[in-house]
Ligand SMILES: Nc1ncnc2c1ncn2[C@@H]1O[C@H](COP(=O)(O)OP(=O)(O)OP(=O)(O)O)[C@@H](O)[C@H]1O
């Protein structure tokens with residue numbers, strides 16, 4: 001039996017202008033445009049292999065070594081779109097094997113904790129869609145592929161590009177203009193670094209889709225956010241990226257994180273994603289920026305308590321100096337062990353127990369988009385290795 005395989009990797013992205021709210025739940029169409037920074041795949045990435053054969057009766061998915069099957073509607077929607085595009089190729093060229101009629105096996109691994117609020121669904125769906133698109137030899141451009149990934153998880157569409165990425169909300173009802181585009185590649189502003197403080201948490205407050213739906217339906221503040229705040233901020237943030245202006249970029253990033261959590265709080269019943277540790281980290285970063293007299297570090301929080309702190313490389317000794325002072329007890333510092341001697345000591349006062357609310361730190365930076373890979377997670381039979 002012939003088994004055809006392909007593999008791809010995809011990065012995590014963390015939004016600096018948040019996507020929150022759907023205008024169409026099935027198509028995953030957002031109520032506002034968003035912007036993100038793609039993170040380095042050495043630290044956070046999904047690797048996915050796809051395999052197909054005339055002998056595969058059904059589609060199947062193995063995630064992190066466990067057979068999950070194809071359960072979710074969203075995964076089904078992505079595979080359906082990919083098979084439809086493959087069928088178009090087969091209809092135009094009858095010599096092509098009929099992949100669109102065969103089962104597809106998907107084997108995927110994240111090199112970081114799944115569903116810990118580290119945007120695993122973004123990297124996961126981006127890698128899934130790309131691996132199958134590669135297997136099917138689809139000619140579509142990344143922005144086209146991003147529309148399929150969007151149906152898996154909204155934020156996944158942004159993981160198809162590296163560097164600074166925008167998801168343009170679009171206006172069409174069928175979502176054909178709701179896609180990701182590159183704002184600037186990594187090389188344009190490569191100094192962007194990110195420190196992720198993984199904040200200990202039992203379970204997510206409210207599942208994302210439920211949370212978004214509730215905000216759209218109940219928050220008055222949300223209407224102001226999507227009509228007045230985000231459209232203006234979207235243009236300002238793109239300009240700040242183009243001009244490599246960290247002060248403006250950082251200011252907008254923090255404001256937008258707070259605006260997103262404010263509309264969560266304004267929902268009925270209110271949604272809380274930040275915890276006390278998150279709030280302490282927010283205060284700490286403001287103290288640092290105040291002391292410096294300018295913004296050198298910017299926090300952002302997704303639908304959970306983890307803090308992502310963006311800063312530029314030339315401020316690393318100041319930013320990590322402060323974070324290390326109060327969070328040196330948590331794992332994850334090995335990577336910068338050789339730099340610790342240069343860390344600037346800080347006289348900023350802070351809760352010396354705050355580290356107890358943090359499980360680890362991930363030190364990473366901006367990174368490129370999905371990469372071709374020779375690594376494969378499937379064997380010659382098209383099953384997990
Ligand atoms: N490698 C993968 N391949 C396919 N699906 C994946 C993969 N990794 C994660 N997922 C899907 O994403 C889900 C996790 O999404 P969820 O939104 O709960 O968490 P998250 O993405 O880590 O957090 P957030 O979206 O809040 O940043 C998993 O349960 C799984 O269904």
Ligand SMILES: C[C@@](O)(CCOP(=O)(O)OP(=O)(O)O)CC(=O)O
Nearest residue numbers: 015018019034153154155208302303
């Ligand atoms: C707060 C966010 O992280 C929300 C991300 O939501 P998802 O993309 O995970 O949601 P679904 O479209 O339902 O899969 C902000 C952002 O990443 O822009």
